[in-house]
Structures are given as C-alpha cells and as structure tokens.
Amino acid sequence: MEKERLIVIGGDAAGMSAASKAKREDPDLDVLVFEKQEYVSFGLCGLPYYISGEVEKLDDLIAMDPKAFQEKRGIDVRTEHEVLDIHPEERSVVLENEEGEKLERSYDKLLIATGAYAIIPPLKNVGLENIFTLHWLDDGKEIKKYVESKKPDRVVLTAGYIGLEMAEAFGKLGLDVTVLAKDEKVLPMIDEEIAETVKEELEKNNVDFKKNSEITGFEGDKDGKVRKVKTKNGEVETDFVLLGVGVKPSSELAEKAGIEIGKTGGILVDEKMETNIKNIYAAGDCVESRHILTGEGVNIPLGDTANRQGRTAGINISGGNATFLGILGTAITKIFDLAVARTGLSENEAKKSEFDYTSVKIDAPSRAFYYPGGSKITVKMIIEENSGRLLGTQMAGKEGVSQRIDVAASLINYKSTIEEIQNLDLAYAPPYSPAWDPLQTAAKVASSKIGSD
Helix, strand or coil: CCCEEEEEEEECCHHHHHHHHHHCCCCCEEEEEEECCCCCCHHHHHHHHHCCCCCCHHHEEEECCCCHHHHHHHHHHEEEEEEEECCCCCEEEEEEEECCCEEEEECEEEECCCCCCEEECEEECCCCCCCCCCCCCCHHHHHHHHHHHCCCCCEECCCCCCEEEEEEHHHHCCCCEEEEEECCCCCCCCCCHHHHHHHHHHHCCCEECCCCCCCEEEEECCCCCCEEEEECEEEEECCCEECCCEEEECCCCHHHCCCCCCCCCCEECCCCCCCCCEEECCCCEEEEECCCCCCCCCCCHHHHHHHHHHHHHHHHHHHCCCCCCEEECCCEEEEEEEEEEECCCCCHHHCCCCCCCCCCEEEEEECCCCCCCCCCCEEEEECCCCCCEEEEEEECCCHHHHHHHHHHHHHHHHHEEHHHHCCCCCCCCCCCCCCCCHHHHHHHHHHHCCCCC
C-alpha cells in the first residue's frame, strides 16, 4: 500500500514544526518539504546578535540542517526548490528546483508555511545601493559583510522592533546611529508612557532619535549609493540605511490556488489550521490569526506563534485533534539594557475595539527597596471598566520584565480581574521582587481608580 504523503511549502518555524509533529504522530507518513532558500529551521530573531558579533557564526542560528532532518526524523527536505503553483483538484504542486527544472509532485495533504516578506515602500530612489532590509539569513549575511568590508561610519534606521534591536547592534560596532520615527514615538505598537522610557534609553546610548520624520525618499551619489535620507522634517546624511517598516504575509501562492485570504492579507484558517480547501493547511506568518480579546483577524508575525500553529497543524494532519485558539500579540525586545514587552491590547487598540476601559501606569522597584542592584520597572495596564478584567499590559525595565509579561499574558488569557491579580500568591524574595510584585501594585492602583475596592 502506497504511503500517504504530506507536502510542506516552507522550511522555517511553522513548516518544520508541522512536518516534525506530523511525522512523529504518524511514522508511516511520507513527509516532503520544499524550501525556496538555502536554509531551513533558522532563527531569524538572532540576526541582530549575529551582526553585532555576539553570535559568532551564521550557522549558529540554524537549529537543524536538511541532512539531519532526514537522518533523525525521516523527513525529506529539499532546499532551493520553489513551489510555483498549487493544483487542489489534482492534489499536486508545481515547483522549480535549483537547476531551473520544472517538476510536479502529488500530495494527500498540504501545509502552506510561506512566511512573510519585508515591505519595501514605494519611495523615491529606494533602489539605491546600501539600502537594506533584514528578514532572511542572507540579509544578515549581506549587512555584516558590508559593515566589515566597507567600514561605514553612519547608519539610519526606522523605528520598530528590528530597527531598535539593530540600533544596539550597530552601536556596539561603533557606528553613529540615527532612528527615524514617522510620528511622535518609537515603537508604534506600544503606548506613549512606555515609548518615552525607550526614547530615554536610546538617547542615553547616543542614538539620535528623530520624531515626526517619516521618510519621503533617498538621495544617492554618482555611484548609485545612498547618501541622504529625506524626511518630512528635513534630511539625514548616512552611509547606509536599514528599512524595517513591517512585513506582509506571503499568501499570493495560496490565493492563486483559490484559498481564501483575510483582511490582513493572511491566509484564512480555522482553529485546526485548515483552509477553506479540504486537506490544505496553513501556519505561521502567512496566516491570519484570531485575536483572543477582540475576535478580529490579525497578522502578528512571531516565531513562537509560528511554532505553535505548526504543531497544531501537524497533529491534525496526522489524524489527531488539536486547536489553536488565537493570540494576544505577546512580545518582548531588548533595546540596549532595557527589556520592553507587551501583551493583549494597547490603549489605542482598546479604543479602536470600542472597549470601555481605563488605564494606569506605575513605576515600581524590581527588587526589595533595600536589596542592592535593583532598578525601576514601568508597568502600564489596560483594564475593562465594568468587569475589572485585565485587557493589556506593557512594561519596560532592566530586569524581571520577561517573567512578568508572561504572567500578564496568562492572566489576560484566563480573563483575570484586577481583584484576582491583587490576591495572587506570587514568589517573593528580596533579590527578585518586592513584597508586592509590580503587577500587583499596578492592579491595586487600578482597583482604586475604578472604585472596585
């Protein structure tokens, strides 16, 4: 009897998680992965640390190579194989291999994990040399090679997670760093109080932050290399530019095959990660997820989400029963010595979703006041007025942020109220926390504000 075949399009987090889980659940499944680039199972989030030199080799960002997938897991991985078309009626895909040959392969089940790609805005002279994006391993390799070989002095970055992480990386390499924000604050996805803390950290580390400086175009020299960035608020001289204005789901292949696409541009899937076409699944940055609080479709590309979605798809592909119920957009980033994190809804998002809410912001010590080495944590909470339910949390601080944002995400997920948060039995010892944890302190202040004490 011929084995059932799973074809996976895309070999990063979601694709390889699905392939591995499906094969583990059903060892008789024939699993074939096509990845159009050279690498699979790589850690894109580590690129800033590779460029800065904290991660020594690009290979250190690769969890497992194709040969290891074959030998250890029995998964056939073909790199430099690009899938060009999906034919759902025939249950087949058309692809091009590294030699440029067109091939057709049949499947019983298909997983689309094509990820996302960096948005390149249609700005004047955006095609000049030395204007980079950072979304693939090859991008990181190219930027590192440029910095090491050309020894530039100045770089311009856009305000966002990638831009601010790279501000630290380039600062460590001795470059003069300018960050441009299109409006008043850094990191559009966080509120003003936390953004102000980030701005102070950038300025403390000699980063030139320019607000209200939306990029309008670029100016180059006679050799076609970028030399100036033009903005609505003037111009900035530079040796190179890193554009990080966001990513777009890579859903064109799916759409061409008749698969439904959501309002965010991501592939529509149900809680089993199955598309509108039976036996075709999708996972990772290419899909539209459901926001747990609003029920709205969102596309928030994060590696942990991609892995969880891939695992869910893998279980269902192999005949199991798993569900992916949605996301809160929980994220954390390192900006010099500052950890900045968020989960749930920001104030702007709560307003847009028409929640009746209030917010509080506190500064609290990370350790007992008398224990040396502590620092300030800024906590902002968004709370539903009538119920007292926690809707969102944002934090910035030098220590203790990661574990607390995870606690906040759990509390939001399980619809906890500020009264319940005050009564949590959390760990306490002077080197790690004050007697009242900053989360509980914020909840106490919120409780007083909405009169629920």
